[in-house]
Amino acid sequence: MHVTTDSVSVVTAGLDHWFEFEDPSRDSSELDLSDFEIDEWRLKQHLGVSHFRQPPDYRPSRRFGGAREKNLEITVPTQRFPQWHFCAKGCGRLAWKPLPFSSPNPRCQHCDKGWLKQVPFVVICEAGHMADFPFLKWVHEGSAPGPDGHDLTLFSTGGGGLGGQVVRCSCSKSRSLSGITSAQGSPAGGQPGTLLSSTLSPDSDFLCAGWMPWHGASTGDGGPPSPEPWVPAGGCGQQVRAALRASTNTYFAEVRSSIFLPRTAQEVPANLIRVLEAPHLSQYITAMSDAGQPVLDGLKRIAGLELEPYTDDQIDKAVGIITGAVDPDQPAQQGVDADTRETAFRRVEFGVLQQEQDEEELHVGSTPLAEYGDWVAKNFARIMVVSKLRETRAHVGFHRVKAGGGGDVEELKAMLRRNPPGPNDNWLPAYVVYGEGIFLELREDRLSEWESKPAVQARVGDFQRRYRGRPPLGIDPGQPIPPRFFLLHTIAHIVMNQFSFDAGYDTASIRERLYVSTAPEAPLGGVLIYTAAGDAEGTMGGLVRMGKPDRLGPSVKRAIDRARWCASDPLCMEYAEHGGQGPEGCNLAACHGCALVPETACEQFNRFLDRALIVGSPDSPELGFFT
Numbered sequence: 001m002h003v004t005t006d007s008v009s010v011v012t013a014g015l016d017h018w019f020e021f022e023d024p025s026r027d028s029s030e031l032d033l034s035d036f037e038i039d040e041w042r043l044k045q046h047l048g049v050s051h052f053r054q055p056p057d058y059r060p061s062r063r064f065g066g067a068r069e070k071n072l073e074i075t076v077p078t079q080r081f082p083q084w085h086f087c088a089k090g091c092g093r094l095a096w097k098p099l100p101f102s103s104p105n106p107r108c109q110h111c112d113k114g115w116l117k118q119v120p121f122v123v124i125c126e127a128g129h130m131a132d133f134p135f136l137k138w139v140h141e142g143s144a145p146g147p148d149g150h151d152l153t154l155f156s157t158g159g160g161g162l163g164g165q166v167v168r169c170s171c172s173k174s175r176s177l178s179g180i181t182s183a184q185g186s187p188a189g190g191q192p193g194t195l196l197s198s199t200l201s202p203d204s205d206f207l208c209a210g211w212m213p214w215h216g217a218s219t220g221d222g223g224p225p226s227p228e229p230w231v232p233a234g235g236c237g238q239q240v241r242a243a244l245r246a247s248t249n250t251y252f253a254e255v256r257s258s259i260f261l262p263r264t265a266q267e268v269p270a271n272l273i274r275v276l277e278a279p280h281l282s283q284y285i286t287a288m289s290d291a292g293q294p295v296l297d298g299l300k301r302i303a304g305l306e307l308e309p310y311t312d313d314q315i316d317k318a319v320g321i322i323t324g325a326v327d328p329d330q331p332a333q334q335g336v337d338a339d340t341r342e343t344a345f346r347r348v349e350f351g352v353l354q355q356e357q358d359e360e361e362l363h364v365g366s367t368p369l370a371e372y373g374d375w376v377a378k379n380f381a382r383i384m385v386v387s388k389l390r391e392t393r394a395h396v397g398f399h400r401v402k403a404g405g406g407g408d409v410e411e412l413k414a415m416l417r418r419n420p421p422g423p424n425d426n427w428l429p430a431y432v433v434y435g436e437g438i439f440l441e442l443r444e445d446r447l448s449e450w451e452s453k454p455a456v457q458a459r460v461g462d463f464q465r466r467y468r469g470r471p472p473l474g475i476d477p478g479q480p481i482p483p484r485f486f487l488l489h490t491i492a493h494i495v496m497n498q499f500s501f502d503a504g505y506d507t508a509s510i511r512e513r514l515y516v517s518t519a520p521e522a523p524l525g526g527v528l529i530y531t532a533a534g535d536a537e538g539t540m541g542g543l544v545r546m547g548k549p550d551r552l553g554p555s556v557k558r559a560i561d562r563a564r565w566c567a568s569d570p571l572c573m574e575y576a577e578h579g580g581q582g583p584e585g586c587n588l589a590a591c592h593g594c595a596l597v598p599e600t601a602c603e604q605f606n607r608f609l610d611r612a613l614i615v616g617s618p619d620s621p622e623l624g625f626f627t
Contacts, residue, residue: 001081001122001245006104009118009245010078011130014215015416015429017077019056032070037279038430040392041322043258046345047409050286050423051279052394052430081213082118082132082245086154090114094135094152094167099217099229110151119154121180122245123196123211124400125238128415130250131211131229133242134200139167139175142201180242194241210236215418230418241401252403252605253395254412259349259513259528260390262359268317270359272310276318281305287424289323343517343524350515350524353384353439363388364439371549375557379446379626382526384439385547391532394430403583403605435539437530438547440495442488442625447525450625451483451518456613459576459623460486463588466579484525485516486588486610487625490563492527493595493602493609498559502551503542505531508598510543560626563611566594573617576610583607589617 001011019033038052056074079099087093087108095116097106106116121133135152137143151170158164163178182195193205200206213229243250263273276285276299284302288295296315299305307315339347357364365385369377376383397412413428414420421427450456460483492512500507510531517524531539546552566572568591575581576588582596583605590596590609599605616624 008104011081011214013077014418016418030070034280039279039282049428050426053427054431055429084119084132085116087114088117092153092155120244121242123240124243125208125240126401127236127238128400129208129211135167139169139173193239196241197239208236208238208240252399254397255393256396257393260361261352263321268314272318282322285322295319346515361390372553376553381443382441386437387544391433394428433532435530435532436543437528439528441526455620455623456483482518487613488527490609493597494559494563502555503546511601564615568593
């Protein structure tokens with residue numbers, strides 16, 4: 001949800017209605033989707049989509065009408081939400097407006113004095129559904145009388161909290177909104193639940209029906225559209241709670257990203273692959289290949305496509321790379337059978353970042369470790385300076401109530417659409433950024449030796465026992481979180497914080513990308529710290545300069561020294577013995593005073609951090625990797 005310039009709260013519509021003209025009389029030939037298409041071959045295969053699209057930028061006809069005749073006045077579609085409104089300066093009467101209602105300031109029809117404003121409350125569940133607050137059911141304690149003769153009024157008794165907000169019905173019933181956002185309740189079934197679900201009705205729980213207002217209204221059997229939001233077959237059944245529509249827990253975006261890796265193969269020119277991997281051509285190649293049609297003949301018939309410099313054999317091999325029938329030659333480690341999809345996806349990146357690259361959109365260089373000094377060579381296996389990278393970030397879905405819930409990608413994608421997409425319309429919104437970074441890889445012998453220490457195993461083992469059976473955690477949902485994950489993640493955070501001082505970057509503009517695996521045959525232990533921006537030239541080289549031998553070692557040492565003490569010590573260091581701290585208790589010795597960064601910079605929403613594993617604790621100095 002977001003608020004428009006007219007102060008109207010709206011929810012972004014599902015992907016079914018993107019890239020459509022609001023005026024149905026407009027000719028669809030004015031729409032040229034190639035302007036918005038993005039092709040990222042690895043991420044496309046990983047997420048199971050045909051392509052990505054950048055959200056449309058608004059192009060008014062008065063500015064672009066002469067020079068650009070296509071894609072004018074395309075907007076991202078929205079629905080008005082919440083639908084409940086109240087008379088803010090008059091009688092306080094509640095009124096219901098349909099989802100497509102467009103008037104920014106409707107007048108109250110009851111008193112004709114005040115303007116109707118949207119109520120500040122919505123109802124959400126952990127499965128991602130959302131609906132208007134059930135004022136009618138709440139005040140009547142579960143029963144749902146017809147709207148006739150039951151006019152509702154929302155007013156304040158003068159209290160500062162929700163207990164001071166009261167909804168009253170014309171039938172003389174009234175009820176305070178106290179506790180509607182609470183997660184603590186005692187539902188009829190006897191299981192822990194939310195207060196709203198358990199107390200709305202004394203007889204049964206009030207559970208989620210699967211409301212999705214971003215897909216529009218439900219329809220009856222041939223009748224007019226219902227004012228209620230669309231509900232899929234089967235319902236939901238989750239516990240629900242109320243939330244302020246402006247609060248952060250109403251929406252947590254689930255984003256998947258990929259560092260661009262070049263597709264090259266022996267005897268196939270890189271320029272040929274760059275030409276054929278353009279979004280419109282790669283989709284054409286994939287469709288022709290899936291249909292069993294001769295791709296080479298079809299490409300030669302495309303006007304303006306110059307293939308004369310290349311042989312038929314080169315074109316066939318390039319087509320095989322585009323379709324995935326031929327593996328590109330990449331300096332990547334071999335896959336491991338035990339790898340999850342996310343680890344296998346990142347393992348390829350890890351292998352590419354380990355070696356020097358000189359491509360148009362990926363440039364990786366290195367300096368001999370001996371030039372960094374003995375301390376760096378003792379702890380790090382490899383330091384690579386990435387002076388140019390391209391990252392594609394795709395929106396695959398969202399969560400509500402709790403951040404970072406993971407979940408199946410197909411289930412997340414299904415929430416974005418009302419109807420399943422066709423093979424050529426299976427896309428996700430995404431955008432591309434360019435930047436730079438530093439890739440740090442710890443020495444595996446040092447890492448394995450440290451990870452096998454009894455004190456380290458005991459500290460992380462306590463965390464794993466506490467969270468056994470909880471929702472999926474970590475980069476790979478459902479997998480145990482090894483000590484090296486805590487270590488690498490915390491190193492990334494303290495180094496990012498230090499770089500913000502030494503390189504002058506805002507911490508919100510620096511990001512992390514973790515590469516972690518304990519597979520015995522091919523373990524991973526690295527982190528990419530990078531910054532990226534929407535400009536095609538990337539950023540200004542600040543992190544590249546930090547990767548020089550005379551700067552990196554001293555900066556990392558300063559970060560470790562700062563991690564030895566926190567303004568909240570000794571409490572911060574001792575929280576590990578008392579159930580952890582931070583979101584869901586997922587941090588041990590880590591808080592805002594020492595190891596946390598802005599959530600946009602962290603892959604794990606500031607969870608799974610422990611600086612004791614870096615520097616040790618007063619009682620167990622052997623915990624620290626850098627003791």
